[in-house]
Amino acid sequence: MSTNEAQQSSRLLRGVRRTLTGLHPxxxxxIAALVGLLVGAILMAVWGYDPWRAYxxxxxxxxxxxxxxxxxxxxxxxxxxxxxxFSICLRAGMFNIGAEGQMYMGATAAICISYFxxxxxxxxxxxxxxxxxxxxAWSLIPAALKMMRGVSxxxxxIMFNWIAKWLALxxxxxxxxxxxxxxxxxxxxxxxxFPLLVPRTDLSYGIFVSVAFALFIYFLLWHTTTGxxxxxxxLNPAAARYGGIRDKRTMFLSFILGGIAxxxxxxTIVMGLPPTYAIYGGGGLPQLVNMGFDGMAVAMVGRxxxxxxxxxxxxxxxxxxxxxxMQFYGSNxxxxxxxxxxxxxxVIAMSIPELIRVFPMLANSSKNLLNTMRRxxxxxxA
Amino acid sequence: xxxxxxxxxxxxxxxxxxxxALTAIGEIVGETAGLFNIGLEGILLISAFxxxxxxxxxxxxxxxxxxxxxxxxxxxxxxxxxxxxRGTQMxxxxxxxxxxMGFVAFGLIQLGAxxxxxxxxxxxxxxxxxxxxxxxxRTPWGMFSPMILLALVLPFVVHWFLKRTRAGLMLKxxxxxxxxxxxxxxxxxxxxxxxAVFGGILxxxxxxYMSVAWLGLVTKGLSAGRGFxxxxxxxxxxxxxxxxxxxxFIFGFFQALAEWVKTLPSKPIPGExxxxxxxxxxxxxxxxxxxxxxxxxxLGTPYKRE
Numbered sequence: 001m002s003t004n005e006a007q008q009s010s011r012l013l014r015g016v017r018r019t020l021t022g023l024h025p026x027x028x029x030x031i032a033a034l035v036g037l038l039v040g041a042i043l044m045a046v047w048g049y050d051p052w053r054a055y056x057x058x059x060x061x062x063x064x065x066x067x068x069x070x071x072x073x074x075x076x077x078x079x080x081x082x083x084x085x086f087s088i089c090l091r092a093g094m095f096n097i098g099a100e101g102q103m104y105m106g107a108t109a110a111i112c113i114s115y116f117x118x119x120x121x122x123x124x125x126x127x128x129x130x131x132x133x134x135x136x137a138w139s140l141i142p143a144a145l146k147m148m149r150g151v152s153x154x155x156x157x158i159m160f161n162w163i164a165k166w167l168a169l170x171x172x173x174x175x176x177x178x179x180x181x182x183x184x185x186x187x188x189x190x191x192x193x194f195p196l197l198v199p200r201t202d203l204s205y206g207i208f209v210s211v212a213f214a215l216f217i218y219f220l221l222w223h224t225t226t227g228x229x230x231x232x233x234x235l236n237p238a239a240a241r242y243g244g245i246r247d248k249r250t251m252f253l254s255f256i257l258g259g260i261a262x263x264x265x266x267x268t269i270v271m272g273l274p275p276t277y278a279i280y281g282g283g284g285l286p287q288l289v290n291m292g293f294d295g296m297a298v299a300m301v302g303r304x305x306x307x308x309x310x311x312x313x314x315x316x317x318x319x320x321x322x323x324x325x326m327q328f329y330g331s332n333x334x335x336x337x338x339x340x341x342x343x344x345x346x347v348i349a350m351s352i353p354e355l356i357r358v359f360p361m362l363a364n365s366s367k368n369l370l371n372t373m374r375r376x377x378x379x380x381x382a
Numbered sequence: 383x384x385x386x387x388x389x390x391x392x393x394x395x396x397x398x399x400x401x402x403a404l405t406a407i408g409e410i411v412g413e414t415a416g417l418f419n420i421g422l423e424g425i426l427l428i429s430a431f432x433x434x435x436x437x438x439x440x441x442x443x444x445x446x447x448x449x450x451x452x453x454x455x456x457x458x459x460x461x462x463x464x465x466x467x468r469g470t471q472m473x474x475x476x477x478x479x480x481x482x483m484g485f486v487a488f489g490l491i492q493l494g495a496x497x498x499x500x501x502x503x504x505x506x507x508x509x510x511x512x513x514x515x516x517x518x519x520r521t522p523w524g525m526f527s528p529m530i531l532l533a534l535v536l537p538f539v540v541h542w543f544l545k546r547t548r549a550g551l552m553l554k555x556x557x558x559x560x561x562x563x564x565x566x567x568x569x570x571x572x573x574x575x576x577x578a579v580f581g582g583i584l585x586x587x588x589x590x591y592m593s594v595a596w597l598g599l600v601t602k603g604l605s606a607g608r609g610f611x612x613x614x615x616x617x618x619x620x621x622x623x624x625x626x627x628x629x630x631f632i633f634g635f636f637q638a639l640a641e642w643v644k645t646l647p648s649k650p651i652p653g654e655x656x657x658x659x660x661x662x663x664x665x666x667x668x669x670x671x672x673x674x675x676x677x678x679x680x681l682g683t684p685y686k687r688e
Contacts, residue, residue, distance in 0.1 A: 043485075043488075047492060095472055097476070145665070145669055149669040149670075151665070151668050151669050152613075152617060152668075154420060154472075154610075154613070155610055155613055155614050155617060155664070155665075155668060156665060156668070158607060158610040159607070159610070159614075159661040159662075159664050159665045160661075160665075161607075162606075162607050162658070162661040163658045163661050163662060166654040166655070166657045166658045167654070167658070169654050170652060170654035170655065173654075174652070290483070293479075293480060293483070294480075296476050296480070297476075297477075297480055300473055300476075300477075335487075335488055335491045335496075337484050337485075337487035337488035337491065338484065338488055339484065340480060340481075340483055340484025340487070340488075341481055341484035341485050341488055342484070343480050343481075343484065344424075344477050344478065344479070344480035344481025344482070344483070344484055344485070345477070345481055346477075347473060347474075347476055347477030347480055347481075348459075348463070348474055348477035348478060348481065349477075350473060350477070351463060351464075351469040351470045351471075351473035351474035351477055352463055352467045352469045353467070353468060353469060353470070
């Protein structure tokens with residue numbers, strides 16, 4: 001009887017330990033987020049703002065009620081997808097910084113479906129397909145340059161971002177332009193718009209596209225041979241090649257999947273964001289701009305894991321939505337741009353491995369925790 | 383295209399070359415020691431902003447100095463994270479770029495106009511005219527910034543430093559064979575930090591040059607991919623400063639060409655396509671150059687004593 005109890009308690013302990021080890025990355029993300037918010041607070045204070053009131057306005061504007069939640073989730077939708085772009089490629093060992101451009105191409109391709117009529121549902125599918133193909137095509141060229149000419153994907157994807165920006169602007173201003181309103185493109189027709197999920201907000205069913213794609217990527221990476229090969233190629237390319245994994249194939253696959261994700265992000269914006277369901281060429285693509293870059297921050301804080309990304313995207317989407325409230329709050333409102341300062345600081349903090357150890361206060365407790373966990377692991381294996 | 387057109391095209395090319403050349407030379411020093419900084423774009427942007435503020439407070443030299451100082455400080459943070467704290471260099475760089483985008487957009491709002499700030503060439507203080515922008519030389523072929531001279535001379539100095547001095551070889555050892563260098567008594571982390579800070583100072587100078595000595599304005603998109611084009615110069619050069627200067631001139635030329643075509647009254651090509659030109663050329667040149675270049679073995683890997 002007593003041995004049984006001891007076994008049970010040790011099993012419980014092991015479970016707790018495993019959870020703590022699993023939470024370690026999440027804890028690091030949390031600390032990085034706090035560091036970022038702290039840096040933002042210091043900058044606000046330096047410029048004579050009240051950081052405390054600004055953050056209260058920001059977080060109330062992000063999560064203070066159902067309308068606020070809807071607004072945050074609207075901004076979460078494309079971020080999940082652009083974060084996946086970065087993460088899939090990073091899992092395969094490559095830095096795809098091209099989500100921004102791939103998303104522009106996806107959004108532009110989705111606008112093209114305005115020129116024909118299809119039944120509701122099929123029209124959505126065709127729009128998503130167009131966007132996915134455009135995004136994938138735009139990311140295939142850097143992948144091919146990398147494979148055939150050894151061009152660093154960091155440089156080529158950034159150059160493709162700029163080319164995409166000017167191409168999207170050209171198409172929006174001269175080709176896909178609304179004949180009645182020159183500052184925007186034609187609008188997506190009613191048969192291809194994502195209906196609103198919550199009435200009187202801007203949250204549409206488009207969010208299910210994001211979440212479904214994230215779950216698909218999760219399944220692919222951790223429950224299929226292809227995904228295993230992709231991750232193996234990223235962890236140790238030499239060993240993977242030795243083990244018979246075709247690294248060029250996995251590289252192309254990661255770029256194609258990443259491009260599809262970014263293209264879909266563009267589609268969810270133009271097909272799901274009221275009121276105009278169009279791209280503003282005259283305003284310099286305001287709804288699209290920076291969504292790809294913010295996605296990289298989301299990917300980092302989400303630890304390049306689809307589920308982590310969904311959580312991190314809700315946080316960053318909240319920052320974006322809350323920032324819009326913050327910039328009109330009080331007599332001395334803080335500009336929306338502060339949100340991106342916070343994001344940058346979070347990413348810089350995320351780049352420090354074992355961030356916990358950098359902070360002397362946390363160092364000891366974390367060391368103790370790590371030691372107990374390590375001892376526990378040894379016992380388990382013994 | 384007349385003769386004077388060609389002269390003015392070359393003049394604009396030389397001016398456009400300066401930020402690319404300075405940033406690339408600095409990055410060559412950093413990469414030789416083993417640190418790969420993709421945050422150059424952000425450093426250019428922040429130091430252009432800081433340089434403009436410094437110049438408006440204390441004149442062009444203070445502006446350039448503050449720009450260089452800010453660039454050096456950001457690189458110091460980057461270098462400490464990626465040596466002693468063994469961080470991930472790509473991620474730090476991406477963070478610096480995001481931070482800069484937000485910070486400069488935020489700072490421009492504080493200066494009054496969102497997204498845009500003009501740097502006057504002179505202001506009048508107590509009845510006396512005071513220079514804000516760095517004065518240009520008058521020559522028979524137009525006005526030239528003295529910074530062009532720096533950009534033309536520095537690659538030769540750095541080339542000599544890397545090839546012919548003991549310190550230059552120590553830098554190389556830190557990137558090629560950190561373990562052997564460590565055994566030889568070289569402090570790898572310290573030498574990498576020094577190299578990165580030098581690179582940051584040059585990138586900062588390049589940023590301040592853009593706002594204080596060349597374009598005379600700060601926008602939230604002022605760097606316009608120049609940090610990454612400078613990285614392309616480094617890739618093209620295979621860490622040879624003289625080839626990097628050549629690449630910077632080529633890219634500068636195509637930027638100038640794009641600006642020139644935009645001013646043509648006949649508008650032969652839509653402006654959007656002309657604006658793509660520098661980026662397309664960068665891609666083409668880099669894809670043509672790769673293959674023969676080799677980078678330090680330990681580029682991008684933090685060094686840890688066994």
